[in-house]
Amino acid sequence: MPVDEKPAAGQPTTERVKGIFTNIAPSYDLFNILSSFGIDRLWRRSTVRLARPDHKSVMLDLAAGTGDLTMAFARLGKPASILSTDFVPEMLEVGKKKAAAYDGPTKIEFEVVDAQDLPFDDAKFDIVTIAFGVRNLPDRAANFREVQRVLKPGGRYVILEFTTPPSPFVRWFYHMYLRVVIPNLGGLLTGDKPSFQYLNDSIRAFPTQLALGAELHAAGFSRVNWHNLTFGIVAVHIAEV
Numbered sequence: 001m002p003v004d005e006k007p008a009a010g011q012p013t014t015e016r017v018k019g020i021f022t023n024i025a026p027s028y029d030l031f032n033i034l035s036s037f038g039i040d041r042l043w044r045r046s047t048v049r050l051a052r053p054d055h056k057s058v059m060l061d062l063a064a065g066t067g068d069l070t071m072a073f074a075r076l077g078k079p080a081s082i083l084s085t086d087f088v089p090e091m092l093e094v095g096k097k098k099a100a101a102y103d104g105p106t107k108i109e110f111e112v113v114d115a116q117d118l119p120f121d122d123a124k125f126d127i128v129t130i131a132f133g134v135r136n137l138p139d140r141a142a143n144f145r146e147v148q149r150v151l152k153p154g155g156r157y158v159i160l161e162f163t164t165p166p167s168p169f170v171r172w173f174y175h176m177y178l179r180v181v182i183p184n185l186g187g188l189l190t191g192d193k194p195s196f197q198y199l200n201d202s203i204r205a206f207p208t209q210l211a212l213g214a215e216l217h218a219a220g221f222s223r224v225n226w227h228n229l230t231f232g233i234v235a236v237h238i239a240e241v
Ligand SMILES: C[S@@+](CC[C@H](N)C(=O)[O-])C[C@H]1O[C@@H](n2cnc3c(N)ncnc32)[C@H](O)[C@@H]1O
Pocket: 017, 018, 021, 062, 063, 064, 065, 066, 067, 068, 069, 085, 086, 087, 088, 091, 113, 114, 115, 116, 130, 131, 132, 133, 136, 137
């Protein structure tokens, strides 16, 4: 894209997304807790339950940010290992501190990785996860191809993401909250209101649960299904290879 051409509202570009998360890394966790009233913890717990890891599972967490989903899996799911990855090192640094305080059985490692171009051998992982990350990828098709390649046969891609509440009433409140509260709260905590305006727009521009399910299916995943959480504000999609 020419440098003088601005991406559309809610449209992710690598530069835009890297810039936003580098900037908000120190206050990301606080923003998460305040903006979701702590409900994000319950969403991560549900994601672990739905992903069904066991003590032999080899896992990859993409766009892992400050590691909250990685740590929820380590504490509750106790897989054999989790590789926690993100393309913003400043976000992963926060996650490394959380992992340093963990003394459970799961081996946790960190690596700077772009979720659209995975530097791993074929058929390496049992479960790949991504929480609130897939919405920020400019090329979802590349991510879906790469995830299918690195999953073992029968492996699962587990996606936790903001979606579209089916009830018009809930949707109206939710969209008002996104439009009014998110940019102002984010701006207050980080001084970067436009980034939070983008996050709001990106949530509204993201496909519905049904459309994302169809996209996964068209990309070659099988047994695609999803579970709405908190009135469908977020959903967990599970797709198998
Ligand atoms: C909203 S945060 C979510 C972090 C974490 N998964 C969570 O649940 O709190 C989105 C993360 O996606 C990362 N991200 C966005 N695009 C990426 C890409 N192409 N490759 C790797 N990470 C990416 C950002 O750096 C950021 O840390």
